[in-house]
Amino acid sequence: MTQIGEWFDRRLQLAAPIRETAEHAVPRSTASWFYVFGSAALTVFILQLVTGILLALIYVPSASEAWSSLQALNHDVTLGWFIRALHGWGSNFIVALVLIHMVQVFLFGAYKFPRELTWIVGVFLLLMTLGMAFSGQVLRFDQDAYWGLGIGASIASRVPILGPAIVKLMLGGPIIAGATLSRFFALHVFVIPGMLIGFVCLHVLMVLKLGINEWPMPGRLVRRATYVSEYHELTKKDGAPFVPYAIWKDLFFAAFILLAVAACALYFGPFGPTGRPDPTIIQTVPKPDYFFLWLYALLSLLPLSLETPVLLVAPVLVIIALLLLPFLSGEGEKSWRRRPIAVLTVLLIAIMLSTFTHLAGYTPWSPHMNAWSGDPVPERFLHGATALQLQGALVFQAKQCRNCHSLGGLGGQRGPALDSVAVRLTQDQLIRQVIQGGGNMPAYGKNLSPAETTALVAFLKTLHPAGQAPARDAARDVVLRESGTHP
Amino acid sequence: MSNENTLSRRGLFMNIGMLFNGLVAVALALPIMRFLLSSVTRGRGDSYLSWVPLGRVSEFPEGETRLATFRNPYVMPTDGKTVDTACWVRRIAGDQFQVFAVNCAHLGCPVRWFPQSGLFMCPCHGGAYYRDGSRASGPPERGLFEYPHKIENGMVTIQAGELPTPGMPVALSEKKPPCAG
Numbered sequence: 016m017t018q019i020g021e022w023f024d025r026r027l028q029l030a031a032p033i034r035e036t037a038e039h040a041v042p043r044s045t046a047s048w049f050y051v052f053g054s055a056a057l058t059v060f061i062l063q064l065v066t067g068i069l070l071a072l073i074y075v076p077s078a079s080e081a082w083s084s085l086q087a088l089n090h091d092v093t094l095g096w097f098i099r100a101l102h103g104w105g106s107n108f109i110v111a112l113v114l115i116h117m118v119q120v121f122l123f124g125a126y127k128f129p130r131e132l133t134w135i136v137g138v139f140l141l142l143m144t145l146g147m148a149f150s151g152q153v154l155r156f157d158q159d160a161y162w163g164l165g166i167g168a169s170i171a172s173r174v175p176i177l178g179p180a181i182v183k184l185m186l187g188g189p190i191i192a193g194a195t196l197s198r199f200f201a202l203h204v205f206v207i208p209g210m211l212i213g214f215v216c217l218h219v220l221m222v223l224k225l226g227i228n229e230w231p232m233p234g235r236l237v238r239r240a241t242y243v244s245e246y247h248e249l250t251k252k253d254g255a256p257f258v259p260y261a262i263w264k265d266l267f268f269a270a271f272i273l274l275a276v277a278a279c280a281l282y283f284g285p286f287g288p289t290g291r292p293d294p295t296i297i298q299t300v301p302k303p304d305y306f307f308l309w310l311y312a313l314l315s316l317l318p319l320s321l322e323t324p325v326l327l328v329a330p331v332l333v334i335i336a337l338l339l340l341p342f343l344s345g346e347g348e349k350s351w352r353r354r355p356i357a358v359l360t361v362l363l364i365a366i367m368l369s370t371f372t373h374l375a376g377y378t379p380w381s382p383h384m385n386a387w388s389g390d391p392v393p394e395r396f397l398h399g400a401t402a403l404q405l406q407g408a409l410v411f412q413a414k415q416c417r418n419c420h421s422l423g424g425l426g427g428q429r430g431p432a433l434d435s436v437a438v439r440l441t442q443d444q445l446i447r448q449v450i451q452g453g454g455n456m457p458a459y460g461k462n463l464s465p466a467e468t469t470a471l472v473a474f475l476k477t478l479h480p481a482g483q484a485p486a487r488d489a490a491r492d493v494v495l496r497e498s499g500t501h502p
Numbered sequence: 503m504s505n506e507n508t509l510s511r512r513g514l515f516m517n518i519g520m521l522f523n524g525l526v527a528v529a530l531a532l533p534i535m536r537f538l539l540s541s542v543t544r545g546r547g548d549s550y551l552s553w554v555p556l557g558r559v560s561e562f563p564e565g566e567t568r569l570a571t572f573r574n575p576y577v578m579p580t581d582g583k584t585v586d587t588a589c590w591v592r593r594i595a596g597d598q599f600q601v602f603a604v605n606c607a608h609l610g611c612p613v614r615w616f617p618q619s620g621l622f623m624c625p626c627h628g629g630a631y632y633r634d635g636s637r638a639s640g641p642p643e644r645g646l647f648e649y650p651h652k653i654e655n656g657m658v659t660i661q662a663g664e665l666p667t668p669g670m671p672v673a674l675s676e677k678k679p680p681c682a683g
Contacts, residue, residue: 078580078582078584162610171667171669172669173668178669183541184541188576188578189541190574190664192584193580193581293586294604295571295587297614299612300625301626311626314627315626315628319643380627381626381627387616415618415621416619455640457630457632457638457639461632
């Protein structure tokens with residue numbers, strides 16, 4: 016055995032550099048559970064490469080057959096569903112791991128001198144990971160993928176002057192069709208993975224050359240002139256060989272993450288595909304995968320005038336800020352204990368992203384397309400109602416008011432809930448609001464006859480809590496009393 | 503004379519070799535770029551657009567809005583169902599028509615028509631449009647995209663072929679109605 020090994024090493028001459036790399040000294044403080052996210056992301060990346068190649072054995076990148084080949088993977092090919100589930104869950108895990116790794120590096124000041132380029136390469140790795148996530152969603156060529164591409168095209172088309180050309184370049188033609196899927200296949204399978212492999216190698220090479228970032232101590236400042244010698248002193252005085260001193264934690268965590276991916280794949284199964292990518296089926300509610308849900312929410316909540324600038328300018332600014340970060344604060348304090356603004360920035364971004372993601376989970380801004388026919392007016396709102404009010408409740412349902420307004424907690428949330436609308440608006444205000452719209456409500460004047468409006472408003476006037484009187488126009492009361500016509 | 507400032511015979515050959523490679527690279531880059539950008543250059547102007555029949559005028563009742571489908575005029579062999587496109591056809595009266603793209607003017611999700619309330623509603627971000635396609639509420643900045651149309655031999659015909667997106671220059675422009683409703 017040793018002889019065979021020696022035969023190969025005489026020709027390859029790799030044993031010595033590998034041993035040297037494995038046993039290079041790292042500061043003892045880096046053998047920490049906080050330092051395992053990068054290697055875990057790398058492990059899941061390898062899982063993605065393997066499962067990706069396995070899927071490519073069956074998957075057909077053609078607009079007419081991709082969807083059927085996914086169905087075959089799910090239902091016909093032995094364990095095809097499991098490989099799809101591993102790949103899908105692996106992508107969710109890798110996005111999460113890359114983000115956690117980035118937050119850890121940021122909070123531990125690891126991007127500072129001399130590791131600026133490691134950070135910059137990491138920023139590109141993040142962008143490529145997100146590129147893989149989006150293009151992967153396209154390859155799952157279903158209704159969500161089709162309309163998701165439409166959303167991508169609509170965003171790209173807003174680029175001044177070049178917009179329409181960018182759309183055609185992105186779609187590979189005038190519409191979302193076969194050429195679109197093929198080019199996203201090329202991106203997802205050849206272009207981005209190739210670049211990812213190259214950039215991952217660079218990233219890891221720099222970690223090895225420059226050393227793992229030592230555990231930050233408050234008050235121990237980074238200075239360009241002295242840092243490198245200080246780091247070498249630290250590894251000499253308080254260092255230990257990376258293998259096995261630090262690596263066992265990486266190994267444990269990587270195995271745990273792989274197990275978690277497999278468990279999710281086994282328990283939750285693969286993602287989709289949803290309906291056939293047939294553009295003539297318009298009864299669909301497209302939604303992005305979880306890592307882009309925050310964007311979906313943001314696009315509903317931004318004011319009109321801000322939408323295009325935020326879509327086109329904000330990503331550029333964010334990327335520039337990330338790339339400039341190591342140059343703007345390349346020296347000084349590393350410890351998060353002495354960097355309150357860094358901690359607050361991370362918290363703010365995390366809260367923002369999770370709030371938007373949570374909102375996108377139940378989309379209060381979308382009309383409930385079937386509420387008018389599916390959610391009847393709850394019985395308690397109709398007790399003791401007059402014929403006119405009952406007719407009004409019917410108008411309320413039939414004119415799709417329910418798609419945007421909820422009653423008894425059921426219905427759309429685009430507009431305000433109407434359970435107690437009569438307390439807020441007087442009869443005249445109700446009529447005006449229904450007929451003229453306003454405040455983001457369409458005007459119904461042309462679609463309601465006077466009789467329907469009267470009935471609808473009579474019903475809306477009954478919508479107030481039992482002990483609370485409906486709103487009334489006090490001025491109108493006075494006028495009516497003075498003219499002697501008040502009942 | 504020292505050798506540092508003079509070009510050796512081998513050095514000259516190397517430089518010529520690099521220049522030669524550079525020229526070949528440029529010569530190859532041209533067809534590669536033309537291939538890569540073909541979907542852009544081919545669609546310059548309105549060469550992707552053609553007139554497509556949707557159906558006989560009599561198939562669309564007066565005063566109603568109906569979903570019609572057509573096959574995109576530009577087709578590749580592997581396009582499958584993706585070239586089948588839907589659009590909303592509104593017959594106002596007689597030969598007066600409006601043909602809307604199903605794609606919301608906000609981000610392109612498919613809008614649905616609700617005849618009872620006379621509104622198009624978008625399931626994605628809640629855009630709503632009146633029956634004439636003008637914006638009613640929600641995030642869209644404009645009304646629905648409208649296909650140019652004409653009646654030819656009793657057929658409703660539209661000029662189509664490109665995915666309608668908010669940044670499109672001319673083809674599917676917004677028609678300003680005299681009065682919304």
